[in-house]
Amino acid sequence: MTHWSDMNLWTMDDIPWHQFDPSRVDPDLVKLVKAASLVENNANIYADYMGNVFHQYPDLQNLTRVWAGEEVRHGETLARWATLADPDFNFEEAVKQFRNNFQVPIEQSSSVRGSLSGELLARCVVETGTSSHYTAIRHTTQEPVLKEICHRLASDELRHYRTFYETSKTFLATDKISLAGRIKVVAGRVLELGDEEMAHAYYAANDEKGPFDHKRNSQAYARRVYAIYQPHVVERIVAMLFKIVGLKPHGWICRFIGRRAHSFMQGRARRLARAGV
Ligand SMILES: [Fe+2]
Numbered sequence: 001m002t003h004w005s006d007m008n009l010w011t012m013d014d015i016p017w018h019q020f021d022p023s024r025v026d027p028d029l030v031k032l033v034k035a036a037s038l039v040e041n042n043a044n045i046y047a048d049y050m051g052n053v054f055h056q057y058p059d060l061q062n063l064t065r066v067w068a069g070e071e072v073r074h075g076e077t078l079a080r081w082a083t084l085a086d087p088d089f090n091f092e093e094a095v096k097q098f099r100n101n102f103q104v105p106i107e108q109s110s111s112v113r114g115s116l117s118g119e120l121l122a123r124c125v126v127e128t129g130t131s132s133h134y135t136a137i138r139h140t141t142q143e144p145v146l147k148e149i150c151h152r153l154a155s156d157e158l159r160h161y162r163t164f165y166e167t168s169k170t171f172l173a174t175d176k177i178s179l180a181g182r183i184k185v186v187a188g189r190v191l192e193l194g195d196e197e198m199a200h201a202y203y204a205a206n207d208e209k210g211p212f213d214h215k216r217n218s219q220a221y222a223r224r225v226y227a228i229y230q231p232h233v234v235e236r237i238v239a240m241l242f243k244i245v246g247l248k249p250h251g252w253i254c255r256f257i258g259r260r261a262h263s264f265m266q267g268r269a270r271r272l273a274r275a276g277v
């Protein structure tokens with residue numbers, strides 16, 4: 001079982017808050033940061049779910065508790081930056097609204113991914129997504145404090161990815177999944193990345209236009225998030241997903257798929273922006 005032995009702990013006090021520069025704040029990034037703060041804050045609920053699913057593996061349950069603590073700290077750090085950028089942002093209220101509207105399925109005692117190995121592979125997909133998300137924000141923002149926060153968060157998320165990936169190998173040795181099964185788990189989780197949870201987080205954090213509208217909020221989120229991904233970040237996502245599926249991430253294939261995916265994302269962001277989303 002993997003442990004967090006290489007943990008690089010940091011605290012809120014390590015962030016150079018005094019360097020915050022309001023003139024370099026991008027309002028679209030503030031919206032993304034607010035939404036991310038709410039999703040990170042849900043990690044304890046996911047740890048409860050993981051605790052149920054992995055009830056026979058106390059080491060893994062402990063691991064997910066430590067993991068959740070780190071994710072919650074990510075949420076608090078992002079929320080503190082968002083409050084500097086927008087003093088009207090009320091994190092506690094937004095958390096309350098988010099939780100009222102969106103419930104994480106924690107009751108299950110078996111994995112919604114069909115197997116324990118599948119559950120760990122799905123977690124790797126999420127960590128790939130978060131690591132890339134903060135890398136993209138770090139390369140996009142001109143605001144020095146957000147740059148520093150995203151640098152720390154992206155490396156934490158990469159460590160989470162590596163830990164869950166290593167742990168998945170142990171489980172896959174006995175709880176095998178075919179290539180088709182792995183593709184199904186990974187593709188299913190990738191499709192969910194733009195799902196209910198993000199639309200609800202975006203709504204609770206940013207939308208003041210009235211009742212929740214899934215289409216409006218998921219489009220508003222997509223238009224901002226797709227716009228910030230650089231080609232090399234998308235290529236790295238593809239390489240990491242190849243590894244999770246169990247395929248060798250050959251450079252030229254990842255570059256080819258990464259460039260196609262990047263063009264698609266840029267095109268979608270532009271179309272949504274033109275539509276006034
Ligand atoms: Fe996180």
Ligand SMILES: [Fe+2]
Nearest residue numbers: 127130157160
């Ligand atoms: Fe993470």
